[in-house]
Amino acid sequence: MAKQKIYQVDAFTDKTFSGNPAAVCPFDQWPADELLQNIALENNLAETAFYVKKGDQYEIRWFTPAVEVDLCGHATLASAFVLFNQEGHNSDEILFHSPRSGELKVTRQGNLLTLNFPTDVYTRVELSHNLLNGFNLKPVLALKGKTDYVLVFDKEDQVRNIQPHLDIIAQLDARGVIVTAKGDEVDFVSRFFAPQSGINEDPVTGSAHTTLTPYWAKNLGKNELTAIQLSPRKGYLQCRYLGDRVEISGQGKLYLTGEIHLD
Template structure:
């Protein structure tokens, strides 16, 4: 069996930026164990698979170790492959996922806009050991959704983070985001997910379903320009239209196209 595979740098206009994802179009679903083994072999933070289902597509995402409920950058990468390389004529793509229907619109300025459900994280006391595991002394606030979101007062602190990934994997959340205002953006972030097999994700679209509501409230803005990453960075635009959704927009670039042999 031969499968076509694309490697796409999502949330970047050029290769070597943003967050790489593998995208594999399928005619029908393969066994879950095979999908997981391919993702493990790819060794990227996410491998996305989609199958056409009428006028929509069924979409799934796998890290090297688990299937996940929501992934932004691999959704963006999948839409980019359909629009730019598989000649999909629709202006709006509909994806059926474990997080419900997700829509991606091709905009006139070249951005791809993803319509995701917004999350409403709740402020909570700082969990014991969390700041120490991140290498931080203090935080302005800690929120929880499916991630912990740690807000700090200085964006420069993000450059100096030295997380203890073994300790972070012990927290019962998908991942941990550390975020601050400034540096030419409304906010900047780094995201760590050792519990799901990704020590650091360069750009995590799904995390912005929590980050955008937090910063919209803190800054009093509904349209936010964002950057995420450590040594490797990507850029996003988040808009909250007030209907319980968040529109996450970005660009993508093809790095590689090839064949998987099974």
């Protein structure tokens, strides 16, 4: 019986039981996709990241319990945390390559890990019937990025207290829906709902900040921003808009190390 290493890291936090938990499995070579999906389903976390060392880079992929996704920030941060702290990576920079999202760099400065991701391109869209009926509160405008809708609200309290109608959200042709507003004590806040990807509410969504960062940078007139994702577990992020790239920074906390027993 083969044994496979597995780690679980709480991302975008410095405390266990907060932030966004991700599982991380390092492989020597890629197994069948069916095994990757089965491991992610068994883990039953928002995302499980898998990576394989290729030369001086690491090829990385991400799976929810239901599907493979194009990009996942918190599971990339968790993978970098594992490489830096558990798997002996001996520099302060890691180069990941995603077959779906290209080159992704993570750097370390003390306990702070910084993701360098491609900036999402978004357009303003009509507030359709399904978008309006997906929540109990009405947004001021809607955007559509590569994979997600973004609904912008007037106040932080609206984002904190919003009630999603998940059956309606699940019908949207998107990975999920980000809701956001200007923050009271940080630059902006958000939440993320993706029932169509098997995640009713994601605790902290790094990839969503590839859309949120350019939007709020332009609207607030500043390129360095602080953010909180207002899920029950909460996540804390520092974001920097660099034009065609964004930097998303946060910490990680190791929760679990273990072995999967594979037949």
